[in-house]
Amino acid sequence: MTLDDKINYSIELLRKSEKMALKMDPENGFYLAFSGGKDSQALYHIAQMAGVKFKAHMNLTSVDPPEVIRFVKKNYPDVELIKPKMSIYDMALKKHMVPTRLMRWCCAEFKEMSGGGKVTLIGIRNQESPRRSKRKEVSTQIKGTRTEETFDQWSEHKEKMVACASGKDKILISPIINWTERDVWEFLNSNNIPHCSMYDEGYKRIGCILCPMSNRKQKIRDCKRFPHVRHKWIQTIQNLIDEGYINHNFQEAEFGFNWWISKKSFDEFYADEVLQMKLDFKD
Numbered sequence: 001m002t003l004d005d006k007i008n009y010s011i012e013l014l015r016k017s018e019k020m021a022l023k024m025d026p027e028n029g030f031y032l033a034f035s036g037g038k039d040s041q042a043l044y045h046i047a048q049m050a051g052v053k054f055k056a057h058m059n060l061t062s063v064d065p066p067e068v069i070r071f072v073k074k075n076y077p078d079v080e081l082i083k084p085k086m087s088i089y090d091m092a093l094k095k096h097m098v099p100t101r102l103m104r105w106c107c108a109e110f111k112e113m114s115g116g117g118k119v120t121l122i123g124i125r126n127q128e129s130p131r132r133s134k135r136k137e138v139s140t141q142i143k144g145t146r147t148e149e150t151f152d153q154w155s156e157h158k159e160k161m162v163a164c165a166s167g168k169d170k171i172l173i174s175p176i177i178n179w180t181e182r183d184v185w186e187f188l189n190s191n192n193i194p195h196c197s198m199y200d201e202g203y204k205r206i207g208c209i210l211c212p213m214s215n216r217k218q219k220i221r222d223c224k225r226f227p228h229v230r231h232k233w234i235q236t237i238q239n240l241i242d243e244g245y246i247n248h249n250f251q252e253a254e255f256g257f258n259w260w261i262s263k264k265s266f267d268e269f270y271a272d273e274v275l276q277m278k279l280d281f282k283d
Contacts, residue, residue: 033115044056089235097240100212138174237257
């Protein structure tokens, strides 16, 4: 498919599913999950091109890059910024652990709780990761059961699904699921849509500062660029140590922080940082 084909397909998908969105939320239509990143921008502008009714929301986490927030406020003033009831640091104390790649509770607490009882538009793409490569156009989360379907499969029983959906249940629509990263940039640039300056500085993604999913190189860059966030996480780890929730052999909180951003298991990190140093010293 060419980019024009993908754009037309995305628009058609939005128009087909708008009836259901209006049925679940007559006042606002779709709940559009916005982040200020390139994919959510493409989603936002495709929804505009489709002429469907939607309300965009951006869930803040307390570790959002200031540049992203300023960009959204300037270029997307209609997007509702939703402040968290609790900072991510306080949430870590409540959870008794920092978020990790395998235990990524931060997304569940700050991002995925919104949009319940509505048809939510999300800007995920199959190309992003092996996990997302399995996602379909429509994902339903009804009564704890998650189903991935194409729109045609879903439309066969959508009336029944909507009748069951309520409260925290969700129907997620992914209009740009088949787009590539190149498609996204071509779409934005060809339509003269400005993007956040952090992309021009080499950032591949502009999500949360020190996101557990980012690579170590980006985390090191985040530490230098946002030292206050590094300090707050070290302080949080110290609190977890003092409360007895972290029982590794951490000599100090900074050692624990360096392990956290290393993307290694604790045994691997300990062997590399402590045991190897001892061996070198003996030699």
